[in-house]
Amino acid sequence: MKREEFKEKMLINTKIKLSNDDYIILREPTLIEMQNFSDDNRENLKLLAKIFKDCVIEHTFANEDGTKMANTEVQKTLETSGALFIEILNAWINNIPFSRRLQQK
Numbered sequence: 001m002k003r004e005e006f007k008e009k010m011l012i013n014t015k016i017k018l019s020n021d022d023y024i025i026l027r028e029p030t031l032i033e034m035q036n037f038s039d040d041n042r043e044n045l046k047l048l049a050k051i052f053k054d055c056v057i058e059h060t061f062a063n064e065d066g067t068k069m070a071n072t073e074v075q076k077t078l079e080t081s082g083a084l085f086i087e088i089l090n091a092w093i094n095n096i097p098f099s100r101r102l103q104q105k
Contacts, residue, residue: 013057016088025058026092037062041093043058048089 001009012028019063029037033051037044053071061069069077078085 012096014092016091018084022060023058024056024060024078024088026052026055027057028096029055044093045086045089048093049085052089091098 006048013025014028015023015025017023029048033047033054036047052077056071056074057071059071059074061074063069063073078088
């Protein structure tokens, strides 16, 4: 399997719709990014918040002048609604298969 084929077939991206046309796409965390994950969902949410801006691969957020917003600004904007940001983090972590991926094959 070629590297690009691997990225396409095996890596999981989570698309989270925010409204009709607005969305954010997050890639799955790398092994290094996941090294401190545990069974503690609260701690995992904190870890996801730390790496969030690095895992955003696409979004529909724009600055007032129409230019694409930087990932750090996207995170700051989403964090202004704590409930929404937690909902996004939960949707993201629930889409990461962890041990389920290989068991299904």
